[in-house]
Amino acid sequence: MRHAIFSGHRPLVAILRGLAPDDAETILDVLIDAGIGLIEVPLNSPDPFASIAAMARRAGERAIVGAGTVLTAADVEAVASAGGQMVVSPNTNPTVIAATKEAGLTSYPGVFTATEAHAAITAGADALKFFPADQLGPGGIKAIATILPPDVPLLAVGGVGAPNMCDYLKIGVAGFGIGTSLYKPGSTAAEVGTRAVGIVAAYDAVA
Numbered sequence: 001m002r003h004a005i006f007s008g009h010r011p012l013v014a015i016l017r018g019l020a021p022d023d024a025e026t027i028l029d030v031l032i033d034a035g036i037g038l039i040e041v042p043l044n045s046p047d048p049f050a051s052i053a054a055m056a057r058r059a060g061e062r063a064i065v066g067a068g069t070v071l072t073a074a075d076v077e078a079v080a081s082a083g084g085q086m087v088v089s090p091n092t093n094p095t096v097i098a099a100t101k102e103a104g105l106t107s108y109p110g111v112f113t114a115t116e117a118h119a120a121i122t123a124g125a126d127a128l129k130f131f132p133a134d135q136l137g138p139g140g141i142k143a144i145a146t147i148l149p150p151d152v153p154l155l156a157v158g159g160v161g162a163p164n165m166c167d168y169l170k171i172g173v174a175g176f177g178i179g180t181s182l183y184k185p186g187s188t189a190a191e192v193g194t195r196a197v198g199i200v201a202a203y204d205a206v207a
Helices: 021-034 048-059 073-081 094-102 114-123 133-145 162-169 189-206
Strands: 012-015 038-042 064-068 086-088 106-108 128-130 154-157 175-178
Touching (some): 012 154, 012 189, 021 048, 038 048, 048 064, 048 073, 073 094, 094 106, 114 128, 133 154, 162 189, 175 189
Parallel strands (some): 012 038, 012 175, 154 175
């Protein structure tokens, strides 16, 4: 299911940890060509705001570009200034979520427990990122999902890829964050493009 917050894109978030600005536009193009339109540049990457700005300008309406590993309200402001539209955090921080919504961006905080999930929703999160998903497994996420509002999309991140997407989709997960199985520092655009095509094909086969 493609929820409105994904703007028609597949709910697959490309996590480009370690991306350098010189590679940003080329990597963006191959991801869009493969069918991935949600792009995350973690803030512990080299000069991440330069990469976000370059990708946001080039993407236009073709993709949603944002930041990951966002830990402070100041980071949110910097993401917005760079043209980012999406804020992904590894944790549930109501201050960061509130700053994200005030800036008009979408908020995907990281959660692991029912308490964190409800706190994130109360603070205004648009979707919840269950991380590390492989530690909870589909059964753990399903148990927590039973006490969450059904209209809040759930993303599984960490240890999830083509071989096990189906297990998570069956229990109501909307989509996935894909990291090292898609991109690692030093990956060429051709390599990323090939991996992205495979991930999209695997998702489309079971979604």
